[in-house]
Amino acid sequence: MNDAIKIPAKPRLTTSAMIASLATEGQRTKPAPFGHALAELAETRRDIVGMTADLGKYTDLHIFAKAHPERYFQMGMAEQLLIMAAAGMAKEGFMPFATTYAVFAARRAYDFLCLAVAEENLNVKVVCALPGLTTGYGPSHQATDDLAIFRAMPNLTIVDPCDALDIEQAVPAIAAHNGPVYMRLLRGNVPLVLDEYNYKFELGKAKLLRDGGDALIISSGFMTMRALETADILRADSVDVGVLHVPTIKPLDEETIIREASRNGRMVIVAENHSVIGGLGEAVASLLMRSGVRPAAFHQIALPDAFLDAGALPTLHDRYGISAEMMSTRVKSWL
Amino acid sequence: MTLETLEMPLSERAYRIRKNALQMGEVQGQGYVGQALGVADVLSVAYFHALNFRPEDPKWEQRDRFLLSIGHYAIALYAVLIEAGVIPQEELETYGSDDSRLPMSGMATYTPGMEITGGSLGHGLGIAVGMCLGLKQKGSQSFVYNLLSDGELNEGSTWEAALSASHWGLNNLIALVDVNDQQADGASSSVLGVEPLVDKWAAFGWHVQRVNGNDLSALVAAFDTARALTDARPRMIICDTLMGKGVPFLETREKNHFIRVDPEEWQLALRELYKGEAA
Numbered sequence: 001m002n003d004a005i006k007i008p009a010k011p012r013l014t015t016s017a018m019i020a021s022l023a024t025e026g027q028r029t030k031p032a033p034f035g036h037a038l039a040e041l042a043e044t045r046r047d048i049v050g051m052t053a054d055l056g057k058y059t060d061l062h063i064f065a066k067a068h069p070e071r072y073f074q075m076g077m078a079e080q081l082l083i084m085a086a087a088g089m090a091k092e093g094f095m096p097f098a099t100t101y102a103v104f105a106a107r108r109a110y111d112f113l114c115l116a117v118a119e120e121n122l123n124v125k126v127v128c129a130l131p132g133l134t135t136g137y138g139p140s141h142q143a144t145d146d147l148a149i150f151r152a153m154p155n156l157t158i159v160d161p162c163d164a165l166d167i168e169q170a171v172p173a174i175a176a177h178n179g180p181v182y183m184r185l186l187r188g189n190v191p192l193v194l195d196e197y198n199y200k201f202e203l204g205k206a207k208l209l210r211d212g213g214d215a216l217i218i219s220s221g222f223m224t225m226r227a228l229e230t231a232d233i234l235r236a237d238s239v240d241v242g243v244l245h246v247p248t249i250k251p252l253d254e255e256t257i258i259r260e261a262s263r264n265g266r267m268v269i270v271a272e273n274h275s276v277i278g279g280l281g282e283a284v285a286s287l288l289m290r291s292g293v294r295p296a297a298f299h300q301i302a303l304p305d306a307f308l309d310a311g312a313l314p315t316l317h318d319r320y321g322i323s324a325e326m327m328s329t330r331v332k333s334w335l
Numbered sequence: 336m337t338l339e340t341l342e343m344p345l346s347e348r349a350y351r352i353r354k355n356a357l358q359m360g361e362v363q364g365q366g367y368v369g370q371a372l373g374v375a376d377v378l379s380v381a382y383f384h385a386l387n388f389r390p391e392d393p394k395w396e397q398r399d400r401f402l403l404s405i406g407h408y409a410i411a412l413y414a415v416l417i418e419a420g421v422i423p424q425e426e427l428e429t430y431g432s433d434d435s436r437l438p439m440s441g442m443a444t445y446t447p448g449m450e451i452t453g454g455s456l457g458h459g460l461g462i463a464v465g466m467c468l469g470l471k472q473k474g475s476q477s478f479v480y481n482l483l484s485d486g487e488l489n490e491g492s493t494w495e496a497a498l499s500a501s502h503w504g505l506n507n508l509i510a511l512v513d514v515n516d517q518q519a520d521g522a523s524s525s526v527l528g529v530e531p532l533v534d535k536w537a538a539f540g541w542h543v544q545r546v547n548g549n550d551l552s553a554l555v556a557a558f559d560t561a562r563a564l565t566d567a568r569p570r571m572i573i574c575d576t577l578m579g580k581g582v583p584f585l586e587t588r589e590k591n592h593f594i595r596v597d598p599e600e601w602q603l604a605l606r607e608l609y610k611g612e613a614a
Contacts, residue, residue, distance in 0.1 A: 075499060076495075080461065081461045081492065081499055083461075084460075084462045084464065087461075087465055088461070088466035088467070089465040091450070091466055092465070092470055093469070093473075096465075116452070116462055119444065120444055
């Protein structure tokens with residue numbers, strides 16, 4: 001009798017875990033590229049100190065802490081203090097790399113980064129995990145507004161790297177720059193894609209990763225990885241998509257963006273892991289309008305102007321249109 | 336410091352700091368003059384008794400750092416920086432004017448001897464924590480002083496810094512709070528009570544002293560104690576001061592957070608100050 005009752009196998013639930021990997025199955029990754037790059041750079045740069053607000057393990061700074069314990073400062077769950085103390089350290093001649101989550105730096109510590117650090121142009125590097133939609137934890141942890149918040153801050157350089165290679169090359173580059181930097185961080189096992197594109201990070205420079213006659217995707221952060229996947233998907237349909245990676249949001253590489261957006265009158269699409277308001281898309285749109293560049297069409301792939309759902313990252317990336325599948329469908333619909 | 340400056344009594348210094356502040360106030364017809372008069376004794380002891388600095392070289396690496404997180408009190412710090420010779424006396428009359436190095440709120444990027452930009456309250460103590468950590472990292476013997484106000488203690492960031500300073504055992508940090516019970520919307524005690532201050536700071540792990548901030552010898556003793564302590568605690572000196580101190584009609588003025596003084600009153604104030612000094 002019991003044989004007749006079939007207990008259905010429980011469907012595997014997706015997860016809204018805070019730290020979800022961006023890597024797809026089988027994708028090449030590198031562990032903690034920021035932590036390793038900083039620890040290595042600190043071998044020669046004796047002025048580097050690492051500071052965090054109770055998120056050393058979650059911003060890959062624990063790699064640095066292990067290598068250079070005497071230069072690691074745990075400031076506790078106090079982001080205002082983190083930024084103030086980093087300012088004080090910089091005033092004494094050190095170069096602090098201060099880490100927390102992007103939401104806390106942007107929303108909670110804004111005044112301190114603005115007046116204690118940026119106004120004096122102090123040499124503080126703020127490196128923040130969970131940028132945009134990289135966690136399923138909901139609005140408390142999703143920094144979908146950090147670029148909009150920080151773009152208006154004078155003196156602040158803003159970097160949004162794509163992958164492990166971008167991050168490890170960005171670390172010495174932002175250290176070589178004298179002034180405050182905000183860098184969005186992908187942590188943990190970070191995908192590695194740009195090594196196939198003869199790519200080198202240069203602060204303030206956009207890089208054309210692939211050319212294409214039908215459309216140009218201008219992107220930053222991990223959305224460049226998505227743009228490259230989209231270009232691959234569309235190539236099968238004989239659609240030729242170029243990808244211009246813009247890892248430095250501010251100052252913007254205006255010359256390269258104008259040059260590429262002016263070519264062939266092709267459609268321009270800006271793709272970013274950020275709210276549709278106030279990020280790379282609006283920066284590029286404003287630049288093109290000011291410069292008299294009129295592409296065939298202009299579209300934004302970005303997160304909506306809304307507090308986003310909690311949930312599993314792949315689900316949310318599909319829901320908000322920033323997965324490669326959703327992107328390629330939308331790009332095709334615009335052609 | 337020269338022998339001559341060392342020999343001038345602290346009371347004379349305090350008088351000259353007050354005079355500088357009143358003269359700057361007269362330039363603009365307004366300002367945080369009440370605070371400057373109230374805190375002049377604290378600044379006199381800080382700059383002419385406690386601090387190690389070189390007026391001709393405000394960035395001298397071995398200096399003690401003095402952080403004014405209450406940027407509103409800039410007029411008070413300018414007054415002492417002029418008296419100390421860090422800022423030339425003739426710049427006094429540029430106070431608050433276009434292109435002056437002495438803007439109405441204190442900014443590090445403008446003024447020699449101004450260590451931080453302090454207009455947004457609650458920044459000083461946290462920056463002091465970072466500087467103290469940096470100085471220890473360098474093996475420096477310098478102290479970091481931070482002058483706060485009782486109103487500033489409303490800011491939560493100050494308490495993050497207070498926690499951190501004792502956590503790290505920052506015995507090179509000496510904080511001062513000017514308690515005058517006045518802030519923008521009225522008496523500090525009515526806006527957001529901060530007492531009991533001694534208990535609060537002690538509970539945060541600080542060595543605490545509370546003194547009459549207009550009593551020079553009490554201040555000297557407190558600064559000496561704070562510097563001489565050997566334990567690994569940050570030091571706090573709570574200074575109770577009287578707004579407008581030294582000018583009786585300003586001491587008793589009801590609305591004295593941001594003073595507007597009639598043009599003829601500035602000279603009267605200076606005369607009263609002089610009278611008090613001579614008495």
